[in-house]
Amino acid sequence: MSKTFTKSDVASHNKADSLWIIVDGDVYDLTKFQDDHPGGKKILTRFAGKDASKPFWKYHNDGILKKYKPSLQIGSLDTKPKPEPAPAPAPAQAAPQPTKEVKKAAAPAAAKEDAEALEPYGSLIPFGDPSWYQGYHSPYFNESHAALRAEVRQWVETDIEPNVTEWDEKKDVPREIFLEAGRRGYLAGLLGVHYPVEYVKNAVKAVPPEKWDLFHELIITDELSRVGSGGFVWNILGGFGIGCPPLVKFGKKALKDRILPGLLSGEKRICLAITEPDAGSDVANLTCEAKLSEDGKHYIVNGEKKWITNGVWCDYFTTAVRTGGEGMNGVSLLLIERDFGGVSTRRMDCQGVWSSGTTYITFEDVKVPVENLLGKENQGFKVIMTNFNHERIGIIIQSLRFSRVCYEESVKYANKRRTFGKKLIEHPVIRMKLAHMARQIEASYNWLENLIYQCVKMGETEAMLRLGGAIAGLKAQSTLTFEFCAREASQIFGGLSYSRGGQGAKIERLYRDVRAYAIPGGSEEIMLDLSMRQSLRVAKLTGMKL
Template sequence: MSTPVKLPPVSDLLPYTEPDYYQGFYTTYFNETHFALRDEVREFVNEFIVPYVDEWDVAGEVDPNLYREFGRRGYLCALAGVREYPTEYTDIRIKSVPPEKFDPFHEIIIIDEVCRAGSGGVCWFLMGGYNISVPAIFKFGSPALKRRVLPDILAGKKRSCLAITEPDAGSDVANLTTTATLSEDGKHYLVTGTKKWITNGIFSDYFVTATRTGKKGMGGITMLFIERDSQTVDTRKIMTQGMRGSGTTLLNFDETKVPVADVIGEVNGGFKSIMANFNHERLGIIAQATRFSRVLLQASLEWALERETFGTKLINHAVIRSKFGVMAGRIEGVQAWFNDLVLQYKYMDDQEAMVRLGGPIAACKALVTQTMELCAREASQIYGGLSYTQGGKGGTVERLYREVRAFAIPGGSEEIMIDLGVRQTLKDLKKYEQSLKKQTKL
């Protein structure tokens, strides 16, 4: 068992606005390297993101230089969905974390600190398409493909995204209709079809794309690595309720030529590639929504300590304090569950994690998005009219209120996540019952 550590608190001590291990409590999940990375990334966020968040949200665009700086510092390498730092494909190093000490909790630290800025749009601009597309290249791409494309992707010189969702196929990925037809000479696939709500698609050089190469259903899907072609690949920005600047995209392929060598995984075996990254993707969403819930709590608590109504501070009203109690309880519960899931993810291999963690991670994802929605509502109530106005004191609450649905739907809608959590548990229960029967017979 890891020895518990307790480091001096570096954040303000407003209750529940930080995880307890940031406020001088013991932890077995984190060590000095995690806290050093936290300080490093926080400095980056405060310098390069926080001063511009409101400006970027209004413009619907984020400075593209931010992405390159993010890559230059090694943060993209940490978000690649591999449990070890990818030294084989890059010479870039994170300043505060030696590669041999890197683990999944370092990835969570980076996500958490970026989200501290209170903008889902900026968060997804930096990592939304990247950390759901790059893992497939690492795990299922050919050695030649990885050598060719990963160095520039990890450095932030090239961008990639995941193209699965279609206008009529969201969570039901087995019913995709974008086709990839093998050319007569057998050297290329010709891809035709439409993808929708593709995060970062408008910026991307590469598209990790789910295509139909075989029969209907999950058995006929092939993942292809598609390079942008101005003649046959068309990307158009979609205007969305929130996540402005993240580059939500309508993507069209018109007989786009893809070398057969750029198949990711096996032909007609693409469903495995899709499923393999769901745990990693959803853990990232949980990390984001947990921090955004804390941002909402902190913003509204600071306002309650400042605002006076009926001759006293808002915080002195019991009905307001009860809101903070409910928010804090939900956040701390999610945080504890989440940290344990990351620990399991750290030590389990991919196969065990897919079987045993899929259900709990899905259920936790549903719980945290409901928690964020609760916190957005209560923070808005506490701020009153200020939270209905873009910018100003209530601007962060207004922005995150608009962005709740982007966490409740993508990566698996709440309804599907809750059901998956139960179904997975029932499968494990049946296995347990079968093992008991075998033991009884013995």
């Protein structure tokens, strides 16, 4: 049970050899922390034995409190209000049985039961979370989605968010976090397909595997993105989420049986290797070559890949290679294993997403068994295009949550920071900035929900053809929204968003990550052009009248 102290108790610990402070009614012993305090010892000494809540929140965000609270808090003030106990559930009562006439009259209402609003969840800042978190009715989400949301958020807030800044500076995330994602069954739910129970040791607790859908996948990506670090999200989801689906969908059974259990548990890692120094969005013109050996048992692979997420840590590389002539009809997809030899990787330093492990890969006479071909020879372009929809939806989800992070952090700061005698939120120009952020986020997110629902209802081939243009358009829309929100948040935070760490840490970090979302998966310009070309082509085939 937590100890309680009076203010007099705390006041007596006001020296360097015994230094206590109060933050929001909780008592912290900082005696041994003084040498580690980034602001130096003197500022701590100034508030020794006192309530330091106001100066603490002036310089720090809640992530700092979450990080240090477990190790430094020793109790609370005796005057701090105790949390209200949760009310006991009401005893179940047998409902009266309706007559046939009542049943008939109630039929329309009964049909709407699935769309009942869920309990409000989170901070309830308007537009800070999707509307279904805030008591709005939704046809897409139910109790299983809410349960998964709570499970992921608890893990993120306890074990991840307090450490993300440190991991980003180190340009890495502890392997244990990726392993935990596997143990929790989250990795198996990020493949854009049914939940592959046959290859999983531990399935997700909150959701029966047979009820898993693409909205559950959205929730995992969305909740992980709340930490406000593209580097972290790409470390966990980046390579895996785009490198593993082609293996699941197009790999031979023996290959999947051998490799998938290790991937879904987190013990092994995989990435997608398509982009080359001279072939980014222009996938059809890649040059990494795979020649069949004389005995027909192996492909001999030579070439380079660039900007490959997670590549430095990976055991497997889902690799686009040229097995035939020029253009898209000469492209195949191979699963290359690092153990084959001839694979070398080196980390690339980039503007943002520091902890994602961006990699330059060189393949030199790598012998790849023909059994590692994914799909059919010279038909890999179709596999790659199918995979792009899933990749782009992941980018959309992350971009829109990062936009919300920029917005939510701005609302919190604007309600705390005072200029010219009043809070920032009381200035119309600040509210206008927030309004423009919110309108773009909400419009884009509603489009996202609709597209995911279409993916649920359509077959994969139909979705690839009919939704490819819309998904490309929303990919551009979401990254433009992210860029806008990052800029506006930076303006609201001012100089705090220009220095790393502190209250503006998330905004500074996300501003660096913007280009990593605007370019990969198809640059904004290419996406917008593709959205029109693809949509018009499909409409012409399905009866468009001009």
